Amino acid sequence: MKRNQLPIGVFDSGIGGLTVVKQLRRVMPHEDLVYLGDTARVPYGTKSPETVVRFACEDTRFLLDRPVKSVVVACNSASAWALNELERRFDVPVFGVIVPGAEAALKRSRTLRIGVIGTRATVRSDAYRLAIRKSVPGARVISRPCPLLVPMVEEGWTRGDVTRRVLHEYLDPLLKQSIDTLILGCTHYPLLKTAIREVVGTGIPLVDSAVSCAKYVAGRLEKMDLLAEGRRRSGVIFPFVTDEASRFAEFSKRFLGAPTKKAIRVELPTG
């Protein structure tokens, strides 16, 4: 098989990365996708850099064994900490969500005061600030870890009073610092877009890293001649998870809004 006919690999700490899969499908409808959700060890965003890097390497090795032609790190925490190591260690193009998100925010921001929300690991890495200031050294980046948002989305509380109050708690300090653009630096946050919009108002663009990542990956694969050119059929999604496979269908409906092949449970070789 020609290399460009292989699927694109995508991994995430859990099922949140399906928001990235959804956008990848939108911009590259003919590509096959292999998705790995490390649901047995989710979340990564509360763990240390060393552990996130180790898990990301194990996930990537699994995808390369399928095989795949490139790897998309859908998880912000893993993108923030592990991307360099993955590029160094593995011999395929590896894409993360941070650089595309940073570039999209710079396009939208007029005052160059950019807010970032994410997990503890992502914010601690300072990856968005570094990426933004590499392009525009004078930009101001104000970040805030929001550890409750992922469990809140997984509980299904994406609107209503409690959700609004939690969002105010996290976002009010950013608004006080006059951000003019907000990066949603975690795969789960797009599901909170409506509620976040209510709290920050309509004047602040919300940068969905899933959307910017998908466009970025499509552009890069095209340049590298790695798109499955000439394919007529729709792309197929092959999902793998490390915890039970049966709940995947329910989640994929919420996050992806489309059916997939049946998820298969796997154990990752560790170490």
Added chain:
Amino acid sequence: MKRNQLPIGVFDSGIGGLTVVKQLRRVMPHEDLVYLGDTARVPYGTKSPETVVRFACEDTRFLLDRPVKSVVVACNSASAWALNELERRFDVPVFGVIVPGAEAALKRSRTLRIGVIGTRATVRSDAYRLAIRKSVPGARVISRPCPLLVPMVEEGWTRGDVTRRVLHEYLDPLLKQSIDTLILGCTHYPLLKTAIREVVGTGIPLVDSAVSCAKYVAGRLEKMDLLAEGRRRSGVIFPFVTDEASRFAEFSKRFLGAPTKKAIRVELPTG
């Protein structure tokens, strides 16, 4: 070394199990304790039974290699799903938190309408209901999974407006069903005791599974002649974690209120 001079092993999905360690120290101040927090894979309470059982077996094997004279499963989710398998597979006394919690609740309840809050895994297991109805078949058990409470405690939000609203969301339906006793079926919940008390009022006893478990373990070890009789010095706590060790000191202060030996990071042999 005589077997009764060995430490007691305790494991938990993370650092919440230190609330159990605190109570074990209170009732058995001379016992040495080996604590394993599986912080790289925390939480267990959102994972499937099979995964929880697999992780619990790996944790137990690690403790037995120290060696230890008995194993306390501080994690409610692991107690709920894995206790039978651990007893079957390993040749030391293994204690969980469910049966002691159930017995303590039965002692406090007058109308035999008992509420249980816990993780998704614990509630799904129905372990508290089974343990309570094995003693008193007529008792009514009303359970509710509360997935947001663990991240809320870890965020440090143990009081205040948001915390109260989240607790109302979870507890109001239980109160409507006229429970007269509430089991705090997760290691993190004792840190929310004051806030929970405000929401449920003073008329409903809160059963802290850490307290009942410690008394139960002390009683059982005494019967088995496994207490470190004659030891004069204070017991020592040896902590191990699977994610970074440096944050352990900060958490142990909050959960345990006492210093420990320096935590050591370990990788568990899997499979």
